[in-house]
Amino acid sequence: MRRVKFEERTAEEIAAARAERSLVYVPIGSLEFHGCHLPVGLDTMHAHAFCVAVAEKTGGVVLPPTYWGTQGHEGWEGSMLLKEDVVVALMRNVVEVLAAMGYEWIIIVTGHHPDVQGVLLREMAEEWMAEAKAEGKAEGKAKAKVLVMDPFAVQPIEPVLDHGGLVETSLMLHLRGDLVDMARLRTKEDAFKGVAESCVDATRKEGKVRFEGSVERLAAKVEEVVGKG
Ligand SMILES: [Zn+2]
Incomplete structure (x- = not known):
């Protein structure tokens, strides 16, 4: 196994x-309310x-995850969602530093929805690459390519x-079952407030199939894109 x-x-x-x-992979999620049975860092841990x-x-390598995300269940207990421009500036700076280190491919993976964060980061990536390209022309340097995946x-x-x-x-039952409290769904009043009621049907086995399937598919996608140069 690679480290x-x-x-x-x-x-x-x-x-x-x-x-x-x-x-290099750059994971980003959020700190956000995820019901009475799930931890607020789920998007990021995933x-x-x-x-x-x-x-x-x-x-390739994986950077430590960024828990600071933007847009979602603001105002709910446990949510700490920052301003859009703060998160975009943070990730842009990370990209700049990685590019200066010499990385050719920078893949940002966002685990947080709604996809406002993904859209903002895609815009940032396009903008950064356009600027880097314009600069690179003058300097004759190869520049990093930045992709945002989900x-x-x-x-x-x-x-x-x-x-x-x-x-x-x-997914969370598979990844960190110790952090999931399914019993709370049976005992707490308003247990389904702010989450999809389908959570009662969740199983660790389904999480494993989902996780491993999505890993296979993204790895194939990365090989396809990065392989093309
Ligand atoms: Zn989530």
Whole structure:
């Protein structure tokens, strides 16, 4: 098994991994209310675990996850969603630093929906690449390519997305079952407030199928895109 977590490797190992494959994954999620049965960091933990599993197949390294996200269940207990421009500026700066380190492919993976965050990051990536290209022309330098990908877009079975429902609850049961409290759904009044009621049907087995299927599909997508250069 490859060791892919950036923060766990030495500087030398990071340089060697980059020489082998100039690819870095940047997971981002949110801190957001996810019902009475799920942890608020679900989107981020999922994005991080997903990047690690994909990188074990494709090579490259995975940055530590960014819990600071934007737009969603504002005002709900446990939600800490920052301003759009703060999150975009943070991620743009991360991209700049990674590009300066020499990474050719920077893949941002956002685990948070609605897709406002994804749209903003795609816009940022396009803008940054256009600017880098204009600059690179003058300097004659190769510049990084930035892609934004979504683990829910490659779910192997329907439905592909929900908030705290069958999809997210199953994924979390598989990834961190110790953090899921299914009993709360039976005992708490208003248990389904703010989440999809399909969460009661979630199983660890479904989470495993969903997670592994989406990892396969994204790894294939990355090989296709990155392979093309
Ligand atoms: Zn979520």
